[in-house]
Amino acid sequence: MFNSLIYRIQSFFAGFILLIPLIGFAHSPAQSSIVLMEDKSGQWTLQLRAALTAFEQVVHQEFTADSYSTPEEFKELTAKLLGSNLKLFINDQEITLNNPVIKLGHESIAVYQIDLPEDIQTIWIQNQLFRDMHRSKSIFMFLNKGLKRTLFNMENTNNYTVSLKLENGQFVPVNLAKNTAGYSIGGYMLALFMLLGIFVILLKLKPNWEARFTP
Numbered sequence: 001m002f003n004s005l006i007y008r009i010q011s012f013f014a015g016f017i018l019l020i021p022l023i024g025f026a027h028s029p030a031q032s033s034i035v036l037m038e039d040k041s042g043q044w045t046l047q048l049r050a051a052l053t054a055f056e057q058v059v060h061q062e063f064t065a066d067s068y069s070t071p072e073e074f075k076e077l078t079a080k081l082l083g084s085n086l087k088l089f090i091n092d093q094e095i096t097l098n099n100p101v102i103k104l105g106h107e108s109i110a111v112y113q114i115d116l117p118e119d120i121q122t123i124w125i126q127n128q129l130f131r132d133m134h135r136s137k138s139i140f141m142f143l144n145k146g147l148k149r150t151l152f153n154m155e156n157t158n159n160y161t162v163s164l165k166l167e168n169g170q171f172v173p174v175n176l177a178k179n180t181a182g183y184s185i186g187g188y189m190l191a192l193f194m195l196l197g198i199f200v201i202l203l204k205l206k207p208n209w210e211a212r213f214t215p
Helices: 002-017 020-024 052-063 071-085 185-205 209-213
Strands: 031-038 044-051 086-090 101-103 107-114 122-127 137-143 150-155 161-167 170-173
Touching: 031 122, 044 052, 052 071, 052 107, 071 086, 071 101, 071 107, 122 137, 122 150, 150 161, 150 170
Parallel strands: 031 137
Antiparallel strands: 031 044, 044 107, 086 122, 101 107, 122 161, 137 150, 161 170
16 A cells, blocks of 8 residues: 555656656747656556647648647647657557547647556657757656656657666666666656746646637
8 A cells, every 4th residue: 555655656746747848948849758657547648748839830840830720620630740750669569559639738748548568678769749849858758666767868869769678677778878868756856846836837827728729
């Protein structure tokens, strides 16, 4: 019971830690985060978080700003772009990513429900959706009960790709490149508490972002 409580607390903090790139950089479109996690029921999800302006930029670049007139049309175009830019391999087998649930907001989220094997030995993930943005960076984290939680950078220097293998109870980079190494969650806790208050204020001030699509 105690271990379960600790896991829930760590999961809670992990979720907020993934918001740090967006909050800390004033919702910069160049910052995003990805988390692959298993909930207590055993359901796996892959979640991509980024500023709405980031999704708008890539949609406008690929399809033009006149390609949609409703939130649903925008979500469809976003899902199409994700389908060709977001890739996930587990144990060298590609995982099908279909029908994401996309929630629009100042921080927008795309969520995939996926099935993964019980014994995960290797992870390969790539997200090139925002590769053309100046100084684009993303943080990736694998969240699973019993394993050490570590953050990994995805940026131009590693082709927005992270390749990991299970070693001594944690995932480590297969080919350790500059700026790819993982960072312990503990190092982010202080920044989390400092930014949490800002996040709460932003939530209170958050407008109806889907209204911007209303003609």
